Amino acid sequence: MSASDRPSGPGTIQRRSFLDIVLGLGFVSTAASFLYPLWRYLNPPATVEAATNSVIAGKAAEFRPNSGAIVKFGSKPAILIRMPDGQFRAYSAICTHLDCTVQYKGDTSQIWCACHNGLYDLAGNNVSGPPPRPLDAFAVNLRGEPGQEEVVISRT
Amino acid sequence: MRSLILRMFLATASGAWLLLCAGPAGAQPAQATGCETCHRNEASESLSAPARDFALADVHRDRGFTCVNCHGGDPNATDKAAAKAPATGFRGKPSGQAVIAVCSNCHSDAALMRKYAPRQRVDQAAEYATSVHGQQLAKGDTKVATCVSCHGAHGVRLVSDAQSPVYPLNVATTCTKCHGDAEHMKGYTLNGGPLPTDQGEKYAKSVHHAAMVERSDLSAPTCNDCHGNHGAAPPGVDAIANVCGTCHTVFATKFALSTHAAIFERGCVECHNNHDILEPTDAMVGTDEKALCSTCHSEGDNGHKAAMAMRAGIEKLKAAISHSEEQVAAVENAGIEMGDEALTVREAANHLTVARTELHAFDPAAVQAVLDEGLGLTTKVDEAAAAAQSELSFRRTGLAISLAAILLVVVALQLKIRTLKPHA
Known part of the structure; x- marks a missing residue:
């Protein structure tokens, strides 16, 4: 069976x-x-928006000394500054007063917010006007072969 | 003999004076003196407290100063009479103008102050003489504040010390000890009426207080930032815009260009108040009941038209920004990258902020020019979002078509399988 x-x-x-x-x-x-x-x-x-931890701003050679550029860091602006001596610094470009976008002032080597005339020094410290606190700082590193370095901005 | 006594007296007196003026030789904390030894044991609180407070924490003690530097006397004397003999330069508890004289003895001495605090100003006494406090004191009013009223007499701390009564967070409390006390302020007048004593309560409601206390922003203004500290006085009517403009520079510049600059008797205060400065809102501008413009302007006049136009323009840009933000969020949520557009919306919001600033010149054309730039940006974002939505719709349509095709194949296969003959 x-x-x-x-x-x-x-x-x-x-x-x-x-x-x-x-x-x-x-x-x-x-x-x-x-x-x-x-x-x-x-x-x-x-x-929720994914947190951006680093961005490539471009080739180092694209940024001339004593200049600043607004770069996209996630959906928010960051300001990349090439100092007169060629060094790079980057900060959040959002003014700590009322969230306007700041810019670089080459004639005084300061970071300036046009909305209410807020001024920051090149260390990101608020030095004049209504901003209540310094700009948030980012780390800047150069990556790649000499002469072809990319500027990498990342959270500290 | 008389000459010898005179010489001895002069030597003693000049020695005491030199001690008062020169200060300590080194910047080491002073050791307890004979004054403290006796005063600590005094039964009277008013006599023992100074010795106790001075011993705990005092910026002068930390730098080697002792009781003698302010009060005179001989700390080495073994009995009270000798310690306070006239020849010792003993001056007891200074009050009124004597306080100013004692403090300025060192604090107005640039050479001396350079040894202890090179950056510190030495014109406090000169400023004080110009203050309402100083002027009242000169008239013989001893109720007014002197140095010790704000800084304390014993246990004096640096202004940067968080426990100092003149540390920024503590200034309002220190000032309102007198200015919030109706009994103390009785008899003082302002513009013909009694001097108000509600400044502290009003300040506690203000944006400046919120910034300082709630957000720990020590750069936010407290009493002395507008009234002065040593030269404290109400800012004059002509000075109000300048005083506010020390921080709000752009607003002051715009306001100076406006027709209101010549009309508003109290400048910024006309709209924003003085002590109870609240968070400004767009509702302050316009022609409805809540709007401040309508307190002076009525329908048909140019100010009324301007207020209506500026408010309408601001509301339009706000709505456009809000719409663009929603569009960008919806498209990003569907998986299409809109980072550049998000930054452009932020730029449009900058224009809204600038327009609110420009508004202080009360020139509708200038405000509209800024608003138009912002509206141009939101239009670009909306176009990009619409294009992205179109692309999204195209992809979804393609997906639906491909799914339909797959379903058709599945059904066809099923029908085909049914038509196949089974194996024998």
């Missing part, structure tokens, strides 16, 4: 029925694994 011919009693499942159930579950699971990402693509969840 083979196993397949074994009579089924109360509470027992036929082999064919069992396989159908397993295949059905497999089919539903597979369909869900396709459809769920599709659903999330069409209806994306509200996400």
Whole structure:
């Protein structure tokens, strides 16, 4: 008497029925694994912005001494300053007073906010006007072969 | 004999004077003197407290000064009478003008102060003479504040010491000890009425107080930043815009260009108050009930039209920025990078801030020019967001078509399988 011919009693499942159930579950699971990402693509969840830890501002040679440039650090502005001696410094470009974007003033070698005439020195310290505290500082490193270095701005 | 006595007296007196003027030889903390030995044991609190306070923490003691430098007397004498004999230069507890004289004896001496605090000013006494306190004292009013009223007499701390009564966070409390006391201020007048004593309560509601106390911004103004410290006096009507302009430079420059500069009797104070300076809002401008402009301007006049135009322009840019922010957020949330547009929206917000500043010149055309620049930026962002939305829609349509094609193939395969004959 083979196993397949074994009579089924109360509470027992036929082999064919069992396989159908397993295949059905497999089919539903597979369909869900396709459809769920599709659903999330069409209806994306509200996400918090990923924190940016570093950006490449460009080639060092692109920034002339005694100049400043606004670069994108995530979705916020940063100011990269090349000092008269060629050194780089970077700070958040968001004025600590009312969030305006600051700029570099080459004639006085200061960081200036045009909105309310706030001034910061090249160490990022608030020295005049309404800004209540210094600018947040970033680290600046040069990466690459001499003459081809990239300026990398990163969180300290 | 008389000549000898006179010479001895002069020698003693000049020695005492030199001691008062020259200060200690070194900058080592002074040791307890005979004065303290007796005064600590005095039953009277008013006599024992000075010795106790001076011994605990005192900037003068830390630099080697002793009781004698301010009070005179002979700390080495063994009995009270000898210690306080006239020949010792004993002057007891100075009060009124004598306090100013004792303090300025050193603090107005540039050569002496250079040894201890080279950057410290030496014109405090001259400034004090110009203050309301100094002028009242000169008239014989001994209720007014002198040096010790604010700095303390014994246990004097540096201004930079957080426990000093003149540390920025403590100045308002120190001033209101007298200026918040209605009984003490009784008899003093301002513009014909009694001098108010609610300045401290009003200041506690102000943005300046919030900046200093809640946000620990010690650069925020407290009483002495507007009134002066040693030369304390209410700023004159003509000086108010200048006083506010020491920090709010751009506003002061714009306001000076405005028609209101010649009309407003109290300058900035007309709209912003003096002690209870609240957070400014856009609602202050305009023609509705909450707007300050409508207190003077009525419908039909140029000021009314200007206020309405400036407020409408500001509200329009605010709405445009808000709309652009929503558009950028929606597109970024769908997975398309909009970093440049986010920065452009921030730039538009800068223009809103600049327009609020420009508003102080009360020139609607100048305000509108700034607002238009901001609106131009939000238009660009909206266009970029619309293009991104279009791209997103295109991708979704493509996805729907490809899914439909896959579904069609699945169904077709199913139908095909049914038509196949089973193996024999």
